[in-house]
Amino acid sequence: MVQDILPPEARQAVEKLRRADIVIGIPSYNNGRTIGHVVRAAQAGLNKYFPEFQGVIINSDGGSRDDTRKQVLEAQLDPSQLLLLSTPLNPVHRLSFPYHGIPGKGSAFRMIFQMAHDLGAKACAVVDSDLRSITPEWFDLLLRPVLHRGYDFVAPYYHRHKYDGTITNSIIYPLTRSLYGHRIRQPIGGDFGMSLPVIETYLKRTDWETDVARYGIDIWMTTIAVASGYKVCQSFLGAKLHDAKDPGADLSAMLQQVVGSVFSLMIEFRDVWMRVQGSRDIELFGFRYDVGLDPIAVNLDRMIQAFIRGESDLREIWSMALSDRTLRELAALAQSARPAPADQFRLPDELWVNVIHEFASAFAELPAARSHLVRSLTPLYLGRVASFVNETRDMNASEVEDRIEQLCLAFERLKPFLVERWGGPRVDEFPPQPAAAPGRTQEVTS
Amino acid sequence: MIETFRQVLEQSVARLSAQATQFLPPLFVAIVVFGVAWLVALLVRWLLLHAFKGERFDAFLRKTGIGAMLDHSGRLRASPLLAHGIYYAILLTGLLNAISVFETDITREIVDGVVHLLPKLFAAAAIIVAGIWLAQYLGRGALLWASNEGFSWARRFCAFVRVVVVFVSIVVAADVLNFARTVFFSAFLIFTIGAVFAACLVLALNHREVYRWFAGARRPGSEQEDERSLWQHL
Numbered sequence: 001m002v003q004d005i006l007p008p009e010a011r012q013a014v015e016k017l018r019r020a021d022i023v024i025g026i027p028s029y030n031n032g033r034t035i036g037h038v039v040r041a042a043q044a045g046l047n048k049y050f051p052e053f054q055g056v057i058i059n060s061d062g063g064s065r066d067d068t069r070k071q072v073l074e075a076q077l078d079p080s081q082l083l084l085l086s087t088p089l090n091p092v093h094r095l096s097f098p099y100h101g102i103p104g105k106g107s108a109f110r111m112i113f114q115m116a117h118d119l120g121a122k123a124c125a126v127v128d129s130d131l132r133s134i135t136p137e138w139f140d141l142l143l144r145p146v147l148h149r150g151y152d153f154v155a156p157y158y159h160r161h162k163y164d165g166t167i168t169n170s171i172i173y174p175l176t177r178s179l180y181g182h183r184i185r186q187p188i189g190g191d192f193g194m195s196l197p198v199i200e201t202y203l204k205r206t207d208w209e210t211d212v213a214r215y216g217i218d219i220w221m222t223t224i225a226v227a228s229g230y231k232v233c234q235s236f237l238g239a240k241l242h243d244a245k246d247p248g249a250d251l252s253a254m255l256q257q258v259v260g261s262v263f264s265l266m267i268e269f270r271d272v273w274m275r276v277q278g279s280r281d282i283e284l285f286g287f288r289y290d291v292g293l294d295p296i297a298v299n300l301d302r303m304i305q306a307f308i309r310g311e312s313d314l315r316e317i318w319s320m321a322l323s324d325r326t327l328r329e330l331a332a333l334a335q336s337a338r339p340a341p342a343d344q345f346r347l348p349d350e351l352w353v354n355v356i357h358e359f360a361s362a363f364a365e366l367p368a369a370r371s372h373l374v375r376s377l378t379p380l381y382l383g384r385v386a387s388f389v390n391e392t393r394d395m396n397a398s399e400v401e402d403r404i405e406q407l408c409l410a411f412e413r414l415k416p417f418l419v420e421r422w423g424g425p426r427v428d429e430f431p432p433q434p435a436a437a438p439g440r441t442q443e444v445t446s
Numbered sequence: 447m448i449e450t451f452r453q454v455l456e457q458s459v460a461r462l463s464a465q466a467t468q469f470l471p472p473l474f475v476a477i478v479v480f481g482v483a484w485l486v487a488l489l490v491r492w493l494l495l496h497a498f499k500g501e502r503f504d505a506f507l508r509k510t511g512i513g514a515m516l517d518h519s520g521r522l523r524a525s526p527l528l529a530h531g532i533y534y535a536i537l538l539t540g541l542l543n544a545i546s547v548f549e550t551d552i553t554r555e556i557v558d559g560v561v562h563l564l565p566k567l568f569a570a571a572a573i574i575v576a577g578i579w580l581a582q583y584l585g586r587g588a589l590l591w592a593s594n595e596g597f598s599w600a601r602r603f604c605a606f607v608r609v610v611v612v613f614v615s616i617v618v619a620a621d622v623l624n625f626a627r628t629v630f631f632s633a634f635l636i637f638t639i640g641a642v643f644a645a646c647l648v649l650a651l652n653h654r655e656v657y658r659w660f661a662g663a664r665r666p667g668s669e670q671e672d673e674r675s676l677w678q679h680l
Binding site for chain 1: 508509510511514583586587589590592593594596598600601679680
């Protein structure tokens with residue numbers, strides 16, 4: 001049963017439009033500077049690649065105090081500049097409404113999904129409102145696999161700077177890959193395409209008022225699509241360049257929402273992931289090319305200091321989750337990091353995998369301490385990022401991918417211990433795993 | 447002289463004999479009652495230890511963290527806890543029954559006092575346990591916040607929060623028990639006013655630094671110039 005959460009003005013718009021083939025959703029909060037570009041790209045994408053479809057662009061706004069909504073409604077596109085081969089049969093509608101509920105990206109998506117569902121959309125794409133690198137092709141790549149290839153969920157695949165997306169690279173990608181067996185490289189990329197059945201599955205769920213309402217939404221969408229057995233693929237979108245503006249949340253809260261969502265879904269889909277061994281490539285659409293990327297500054301000393309401080313301050317909380325052995329190894333690492341130069345700091349893969357697995361198990365075991373447990377991961381995560389920065393300092397993009405692949409393989413290799421901890425078969429009862437193929441995704445052009 | 451001595455001796459023996467005939471049977475009954483209660487308590491404890499698994503209660507203790515709070519090894523289990531609790535409850539009931547056999551003013555007062563005090567004692571104990579649990583929870587929250595903000599005094603702040611919460615729970619428990627109410631309440635007031643005064647003093651003397659920290663922590667570009675955007679973590 002899908003609960004109706006649309007505000008009256010959005011409900012009126014749905015009743016007036018009655019139906020749409022494609023819905024493009026753009027969540028926003030004070031993105032007046034960049035959202036006009038995103039809306040124009042969406043409009044161009046619909047005109048250029050889907051002229052025969054009825055398209056709607058919906059902006060779901062979190063109460064912006066700038067001119068975000070005005071920018072959406074006034075974004076103009078000169079069709080003559082697009083050199084269209086065929087004239088669009090239908091005008092692209094642009095709508096902008098404030099969503100209700102917990103402020104956050106997830107709540108914004110909920111309103112978009114509800115409208116897409118009520119309009120009977122065949123496909124829906126959602127993109128961030130602060131993207132500087134978005135082009136009309138993104139919408140072709142996110143929507144066409146759904147409309148013409150029968151896929152239900154399209155995840156993005158970007159080129160990113162080696163120090164960009166560190167939560168993805170160090171936790172979310174390796175963990176979800178080892179759990180569910182799908183090599184989705186950007187599971188929290190933020191720009192997705194999906195079919196109506198997937199949207200219905202999302203809307204029927206009752207956990208919208210949790211971390212899902214905020215930053216947890218991306219991994220929630222990806223995990224549900226994968227764990228529910230929907231047909232999933234990836235599309236290569238080029239580079240992902242964001243507006244430099246920071247969101248209102250701090251790193252600890254962001255990490256809590258994203259990692260907390262992964263751990264919560266582990267509890268729900270326990271029967272799914274405990275049966276999975278190894279991982280497999282999933283289809284990648286789009287033509288891959290190299291792109292220039294914005295450099296990213298990192299403060300190594302601050303990250304290592306945060307790790308050392310966390311080790312001395314948060315031992316009490318870590319001890320609820322970590323085994324004595326892991327705690328001892330972390331203590332030794334912090335001890336050796338104090339006098340050593342910052343560029344020598346290393347947090348080994350195996351130790352990092354054990355940390356994540358043990359935190360996931362404690363998260364399931366100790367409901368009253370969940371928030372504390374996940375928030376206490378911040379210094380460990382910063383330590384891991386510092387280690388990654390040191391290890392990849394002189395590496396090119398391809399070598400960095402190989403390094404991330406090594407971490408993924410460590411997650412897969414140690415998964416039997418996680419399964420045993422969660423009440424599955426003992427480690428020695430697991431059949432020997434076949435040698436994992438390198439995790440490079442295959443290139444398939446659309 | 448000898449006659450007088452004999453009379454006194456006879457009276458004493460008669461008095462002792464009267465007291466013995468008056469108190470010995472109840473004493474014997476009291477010993478029997480207490481002995482039976484002790485045997486029943488032993489039997490119930492043995493049965494509970496062997497028959498009652500209490501897995502749900504174990505899970506509750508584990509999940510809420512109360513088990514780890516009461517027993518740091520984390521091995522606290524429901525069945526021994528319940529078995530020992532009921533063992534002492536039966537012993538206490540037996541003891542009260544045994545005392546009430548004498549039917550004197552003193553024993554009646556003791557029994558009445560214990561019966562009236564017991565619910566209050568339970569309530570006070572529950573308040574203290576809840577207070578310790580809350581202190582642990584809030585202390586951990588404070589520790590996480592301070593540590594993630596990079597403050598060097600994170601653990602001291604955590605200890606302060608714990609002390610305050612435990613102190614508040616002791617004040618409430620003392621109030622429930624009607625035990626040194628004024629003393630605890632006065633101590634609490636002095637402590638609270640002192641803490642507020644100290645905090646105001648620190649803020650007043652360091653207002654520039656506090657403002658700088660507050661502004662720097664929330665505005666990009668001050669001390670975080672070389673730090674990357676939070677988006678880039680995702």
